[in-house]
Amino acid sequence: xxxxxxxxxxxxxxxxxxxxxxxxxxxxxxxxxxxxxxxxxxxxxxxxxxxxxxxxxxxxxxxxxxxxxxxxxxxxxxxxxxxxxxxxxxxxxxxxxxxxxxxxxxxxxxxxxxxxxxxxxxxxxxxxxxxxxxxxxxxxxxxxxxxxxxxxxxxxxxxxxxxxxxxxxxxxxxxxxxxxxxxxxxxxxxxxxxxxxxxxxxxxxxxxxxxxxxxxxxxxxxxxxxxxxxxxxxxxxxxxxxxxxxxxxxxxxxxx
Amino acid sequence: xxxxxxxxxxxxxxxxxxxxxxxxxxxxxxxxxxxxxxxxxxxxxxxxxxxxxxxxxxxxxxxxxxxxxxxxxxxxxxxxxxxxxxxxxxxxxxxxxxxxxxxxxxxxxxxxxxxxxxxxxxxxxxxxxxxxxxxxxxxxxxxxxxxxxxxxxxxxxxxxxxxxxxxxxxxxxxxxxxxxxxxxxxxxxxxxxxxxxxxxxxxxxxxxxxxxxxxxxxxxxxxxxxxxxxxxxxxxxxxxxxxxxxxxxxxxxxxxxxxxxxxxxxxxxxxxxxxxxxxxxxxxxxxxxxxxx
Numbered sequence: 001x002x003x004x005x006x007x008x009x010x011x012x013x014x015x016x017x018x019x020x021x022x023x024x025x026x027x028x029x030x031x032x033x034x035x036x037x038x039x040x041x042x043x044x045x046x047x048x049x050x051x052x053x054x055x056x057x058x059x060x061x062x063x064x065x066x067x068x069x070x071x072x073x074x075x076x077x078x079x080x081x082x083x084x085x086x087x088x089x090x091x092x093x094x095x096x097x098x099x100x101x102x103x104x105x106x107x108x109x110x111x112x113x114x115x116x117x118x119x120x121x122x123x124x125x126x127x128x129x130x131x132x133x134x135x136x137x138x139x140x141x142x143x144x145x146x147x148x149x150x151x152x153x154x155x156x157x158x159x160x161x162x163x164x165x166x167x168x169x170x171x172x173x174x175x176x177x178x179x180x181x182x183x184x185x186x187x188x189x190x191x192x193x194x195x196x197x198x199x200x201x202x203x204x205x206x207x208x209x210x211x212x213x214x215x216x217x218x219x220x221x222x223x224x225x226x227x228x229x230x231x232x233x234x235x236x237x238x239x240x241x242x243x244x245x246x247x248x249x250x251x252x253x254x255x256x
Numbered sequence: 257x258x259x260x261x262x263x264x265x266x267x268x269x270x271x272x273x274x275x276x277x278x279x280x281x282x283x284x285x286x287x288x289x290x291x292x293x294x295x296x297x298x299x300x301x302x303x304x305x306x307x308x309x310x311x312x313x314x315x316x317x318x319x320x321x322x323x324x325x326x327x328x329x330x331x332x333x334x335x336x337x338x339x340x341x342x343x344x345x346x347x348x349x350x351x352x353x354x355x356x357x358x359x360x361x362x363x364x365x366x367x368x369x370x371x372x373x374x375x376x377x378x379x380x381x382x383x384x385x386x387x388x389x390x391x392x393x394x395x396x397x398x399x400x401x402x403x404x405x406x407x408x409x410x411x412x413x414x415x416x417x418x419x420x421x422x423x424x425x426x427x428x429x430x431x432x433x434x435x436x437x438x439x440x441x442x443x444x445x446x447x448x449x450x451x452x453x454x455x456x457x458x459x460x461x462x463x464x465x466x467x468x469x470x471x472x473x474x475x476x477x478x479x480x481x482x483x484x485x486x487x488x489x490x491x492x493x494x495x496x497x498x499x500x501x502x503x504x505x506x507x508x509x510x511x512x513x514x515x516x517x518x519x520x521x522x523x524x525x526x527x528x529x530x531x532x533x534x535x536x537x538x539x540x541x542x543x544x545x546x547x548x549x
Contacts, residue, residue: 022348026274033270072336076343079324088320092347099340100266
């Protein structure tokens with residue numbers, strides 16, 4: 001069984017055979033989800049956060065919660081649209097990953113003293129991430145498999161990947177440990193997205209124009225969300241620029 | 257509601273399922289376990305095993321489509337998260353029963369045609385009734401159809417299959433024991449969550465009850481086709497000869513080896529319907545007796 005970190009290097013046929021199975025998912029998460037407490041190691045001492053740090057962390061987590069809920073609803077909706085059973089099984093593993101992310105984020109909000117996470121999310125979520133969610137779910141509801149996979153498994157996952165890495169440069173130890181384990185999931189999801197979009201384009205190159213159009217439509221929303229949370233967390237501007245470039249690189253790898 | 261849903265969290269699921277009873281398994285069974293030679297070398301037994309497993313794959317595919325489809329219809333975040341774990345459980349069931357078909361000699365490129373050929377049309381109708389509710393994002397009907405009717409049926413069928421395979425086919429019995437543990441959790445969620453929703457939406461009761469009656473009819477028709485099939489009689493005879501007296505299985509207080517196919521059909525049907533009746537009454541729904549095929 002291949003390690004999670006290697007999924008981007010796999011031959012497409014091996015990817016198809018191995019990564020899209022419950023057994024692969026099971027082996028992968030056993031490695032980094034064993035003996036955790038709400039998504040982070042139980043032995044990490046929680047730092048006392050100052051009031052302004054709690055405020056900034058709350059805003060970031062509220063925005064992540066919207067993005068992860070979007071991913072949960074979209075990945076489960078995509079199970080129905082998947083063109084084969086191996087993809088259905090992969091998306092089922094992704095749905096549970098996303099559900100886990102929602103759960104640990106809500107728990108972290110409670111742990112830092114947020115009494116009503118749902119109300120706080122409603123109050124603090126950036127309009128760009130809400131709009132991204134609406135557009136993603138529209139693509140799922142209108143049965144547009146390749147466009148929805150691009151929006152979710154490339155654009156949204158790449159945005160989260162950049163945001164979590166930026167956060168990990170300035171975050172408290174508990175949040176960083178939680179985010180690093182989420183990043184391991186996101187990497188697997190991104191690998192599936194890149195592989196599937198490449199397969200769709202090989203099968204029907206004419207879809208490239210439509211996928212590129214969705215890419216252009218979502219890019220500003222994704223970058224805006226990433227930059228908003230990174231600035232909120234007071235991530236250094238050089239790091240924001242570098243990770244923003246990483247987001248674009250992940251999307252550009254598809255040659256759109 | 258919050259407290260009950262805490263017991264259905266991802267954290268709980270991770271600890272009890274992948275890090276619990278599925279640890280050290282490979283496609284749901286212990287590493288190295290194989291289908292018995294006596295089954296693989298007997299064309300009649302192998303054919304019947306393929307036929308039974310096709311019903312399991314088709315049923316689990318319906319459960320996968322239903323549980324994933326219900327996530328977007330769920331009225332609260334915690335139910336969405338539970339249904340995500342159920343979606344993955346169902347995907348695992350599809351995978352392990354599909355793998356069993358391969359282990360029984362079905363070729364990968366023939367999988368879909370074998371399933372299309374052998375899946376009982378009544379089971380397909382049963383699934384269609386449920387998926388229609390899911391497509392309409394009808395959460396209450398969808399959860400009753402999925403987590404009480406479909407899962408209740410699967411739970412009982414798996415228990416009977418597990419009992420009859422324990423001595424003869426430990427690999428298949430082990431696969432079934434893991435799925436039974438999953439189904440128990442799913443049925444528990446259905447009962448807990450739906451009770452509250454039915455009391456909030458009593459107007460949904462007639463529709464839900466009609467769905468239960470129709471799904472139950474197609475379930476009974478599937479059982480009838482399975483047990484009244486002349487090949488089934490031959491298969492039961494052949495497997496009893498292979499098992500011998502000392503390995504006779506019992507389930508629900510009955511010695512399965514002493515029963516005729518029609519008696520087995522009645523035992524299974526009565527057990528499932530009895531369970532439906534109990535579970536539905538716990539959530540405030542009046543059980544509807546289906547026509548007997």
